[in-house]
Amino acid sequence: MSHALFDKVYVEKRASKDTVTGRILERLGDPEREYIDHYKDVFDAKDAYAGRSLILAHNPGKRIYEGAPVCQSFGNKHFYYSPCVMNCIYDCEYCFLKGMYPGKNICIFTDIEETFAELEKIEKKHDAYVCASYNTDLVALEDVAGYVEKWCEKTAADERLTTEIRTKCSRTDIYEKLPVSERLIFAFTVSPDEIAKGYEKGTPNAAGRLKAVKAAAAAGFPVRLCFDPMIYVRNWREIYTEMVRRASEELRPVNVRDISIGTFRISDQYLKNMRKKYPDSQIAQYPYIIDKGYGRYPDKVADAMEDYMKELLDSFFKDVPVFCWR
Amino acid sequence: MIPGAFYSKCIPGALENEMILTEAMKNNLRQICIYAHTAGIDLEIMRQDLEKKGTLPARDKESSKKALTEIYDYVACSF
Ligand code: SF4
Numbered sequence: 266m267s268h269a270l271f272d273k274v275y276v277e278k279r280a281s282k283d284t285v286t287g288r289i290l291e292r293l294g295d296p297e298r299e300y301i302d303h304y305k306d307v308f309d310a311k312d313a314y315a316g317r318s319l320i321l322a323h324n325p326g327k328r329i330y331e332g333a334p335v336c337q338s339f340g341n342k343h344f345y346y347s348p349c350v351m352n353c354i355y356d357c358e359y360c361f362l363k364g365m366y367p368g369k370n371i372c373i374f375t376d377i378e379e380t381f382a383e384l385e386k387i388e389k390k391h392d393a394y395v396c397a398s399y400n401t402d403l404v405a406l407e408d409v410a411g412y413v414e415k416w417c418e419k420t421a422a423d424e425r426l427t428t429e430i431r432t433k434c435s436r437t438d439i440y441e442k443l444p445v446s447e448r449l450i451f452a453f454t455v456s457p458d459e460i461a462k463g464y465e466k467g468t469p470n471a472a473g474r475l476k477a478v479k480a481a482a483a484a485g486f487p488v489r490l491c492f493d494p495m496i497y498v499r500n501w502r503e504i505y506t507e508m509v510r511r512a513s514e515e516l517r518p519v520n521v522r523d524i525s526i527g528t529f530r531i532s533d534q535y536l537k538n539m540r541k542k543y544p545d546s547q548i549a550q551y552p553y554i555i556d557k558g559y560g561r562y563p564d565k566v567a568d569a570m571e572d573y574m575k576e577l578l579d580s581f582f583k584d585v586p587v588f589c590w591r
Numbered sequence: 592m593i594p595g596a597f598y599s600k601c602i603p604g605a606l607e608n609e610m611i612l613t614e615a616m617k618n619n620l621r622q623i624c625i626y627a628h629t630a631g632i633d634l635e636i637m638r639q640d641l642e643k644k645g646t647l648p649a650r651d652k653e654s655s656k657k658a659l660t661e662i663y664d665y666v667a668c669s670f
Binding site (some may be wrong): 495498499500501527544545546547550551552563565566 | 619622626627628629630656663664666667668670
């Protein structure tokens with residue numbers, strides 16, 4: 266079934282003998298594949314928009330990065346992200362990956378154990394908080410990559426590691442099979458249906474995502490709700506009010522660990538690429554204020570939206586800690 | 592490449608001709624107009640409003656700057 270996601274499978278020669286590579290190919294039903302020298306030959310190819318290929322490769326660069334200033338650190342001093350997979354099966358119009366990667370191809374770095382080894386070096390110095398699903402949606406890719414399970418195992422084993430796995434996926438069947446840890450946080454981006462339908466192509470609706478929140482919580486994982494990025498659209502007050510009201514109703518029995526809010530922001534460089542690629546996109550073409558290398562809504566808009574959201578949460582999710590990116 | 596026709600659709604000449612704009616201001620106005628086009632905001636109605644208020648036409652750089660700020664607020668902050 267998962268193979269239907271990809272038109273073609275490429276395997277870097279040096280990754281061909283990896284256990285992870287073997288397992289992924291098996292999960293995909295032993296598909297035809299083409300062996301390549303370097304993932305960039307396919308990943309960066311100009312005709313990358315023609316379809317979606319899967320590339321299994323080794324990460325030749327850094328495996329753990331310090332978090333960007335526009336990311337929410339949730340009060341964690343040592344905040345990192347890991348690009349263990351590059352690109353996403355969803356197609357959110359506002360996604361920074363669109364400004365970063367040339368096409369739809371997905372590259373899974375099969376040398377995940379190297380990422381973990383790099384992490385262990387950091388953990389020798391201090392605790393680490395890692396966003397593992399930063400350049401992708403790992404839950405949505407779990408049937409192929411199996412990396413949610415890997416990160417759950419790693420987090421349960423390493424006491425100095427806290428991991429966030431962010432997702433928009435509505436799957437409910439994986440959580441009870443995963444090793445539970447109170448340091449493994451599943452963070453669900455919850456969007457109003459109008460936003461999901463209009464700007465988050467391929468993603469599940471709010472009802473599906475809320476069911477997944479319940480499933481993760483029922484399995485014993487801490488859950489985080491992310492009303493982030495909030496998108497400035499004509500009826501934003503109505504749609505976000507309805508979303509929060511609905512979430513509070515659906516999640517009444519759930520112990521939500523915390524909530525993240527934030528209006529849309531994006532690196533200036535990615536924004537330029539996005540505007541070229543999407544000349545008709547309302548989100549890409551918004552006249553953002555460029556501030557310290559990032560595009561953001563003007564204070565008047567960002568303050569109005571974030572203050573409004575804080576008020577909503579104060580009445581619908583009283584006593585749940587709220588983090589705002591700025 | 593973005594078709595040139597797309598941009599020319601986005602910048603109503605009437606608006607540009609009623610202001611004294613530097614290149615940087617022109618670029619800002621262009622982006623505002625492109626966004627207005629994608630968001631379905633009617634720039635002609637806005638232009639008429641600004642004319643009624645006396646903001647347009649703007650005769651010098653200072654008043655053009657003020658007009659540009661008002662245009663930005665109207666287009667980017669009005670929802
Ligand atoms: S789900 Fe996240 S990573 Fe995937 S396209 Fe949407 S914003 Fe990007």
